[in-house]
Amino acid sequence: MRKLDPTGLPERLSPHCVRLPLPDPFVPGVTSVFVLESPDSRHPWLLDAGADMAESTAALTAGLARLGLTPDDATGVVLSHTHLDHSGGLLRWKPARLLAHERAIAEMRNREPASSRGRAALHRMGVPPTVAEGLAPESEPVGGTPLAEVPVSDPVGGEEGPLPECEGWRWILAEGHAPGHLMLFHEADRLLLSADQFLLKWKSPLRISDPEEDSFGLYLSSLQGAIDLAPETVCSSHTVAVRPGLPFLEERRAGLLRQLGRTSEAVEAGARTAWEVVAVGERRPSDGLLILFLRERFAMLRHLAATGALARSMVDGVERFDPA
Ligand SMILES: [Zn+2]
Secondary structure (H helix, E strand, C coil), rough: CCCCCCCCEEEECCCCCCEEECCCCCCCCEEEEEEECCCCCCCCEEEEECCCCCCHHHHHHHHHHCCCHHHCCCEEECCCCCCCHHHHHHHCCCCEEEEEEEEHHHHCCCCCCCCEEEHHHHCCCCCCCCCCHCCCCCCCCCCCHCCCCCCCCCCEECCCEEEECCCCCCEEEEECCCCCCCEEEECCCCCCEEEEECCCCCCCCCCCCCCCCCHHHHHHHHHHHHHHHHHCEECCCCCEEHHHHHHHHHHHHHHHHHHHHHHHHHHHCCCCHHHHHHHHCCCCCCHHHHHHHHHHHHHHHHEEEEEECEEEEEEEEEEEECCC
């Protein structure tokens, strides 16, 4: 399968969108800024700002120059979400305007963001302490403190809306991975820029840091919303574009529903925590994948509890799920 090249040239995805691939210090080593054009587009919006690293900003400037643009020509930046592979560039250069969802803004201003994969999260999933020690990384690209002072000129709220002064484009709220996560859709091009929501081959890590959030439910409904758009092209920030987009999204939904069914079966078979569901269902994968699986199964268990199929309780700081 073709991989996205962080040193690649600008790629025209559709009549109104060009992707600039940029180097990124986080896995998988590449992120993107998208140039969102409109018929009168000497001043396009950009989707995201790249990572907080000199190579990323240099690649962004070089990519824009190939299109005859400078960062100052852009109307502004639309922030897909606060994670630093998308927002870090804002710490290096200041767009004229910044559009972000109010839930993402709350995350930016949150000086104590909770981690979805630190020790505390692993404990809630029932991961034994000896295993958790080996799994919990030092840091992760969560947003929060570094962006606390970054001004937002264009806060938006609700489920979707038009991109200001950029005919043809609209933003769509798509949560589960990050609060206030936005996707961009161009109706005439039938192009969906999914940011981190739908990645080719990769699972989108689900947010589990807020125990009251049904992140799997949010993710599933954003997936249904994307399917309803019937996009011709789906393009994430870290992977190559997928065409046709609709079968890809439908397969993703079928896979998730299958996994949800297996999670429910694991509880019937006696598993009570996310750790036990993963242990029952699968061979032990690599650490990175194990955390992804744990987060996904944990979010699925919470979703089953939110829908009344399971009863959730807390035992010694571990979330326990029993048949309802
Ligand atoms: Zn990302």
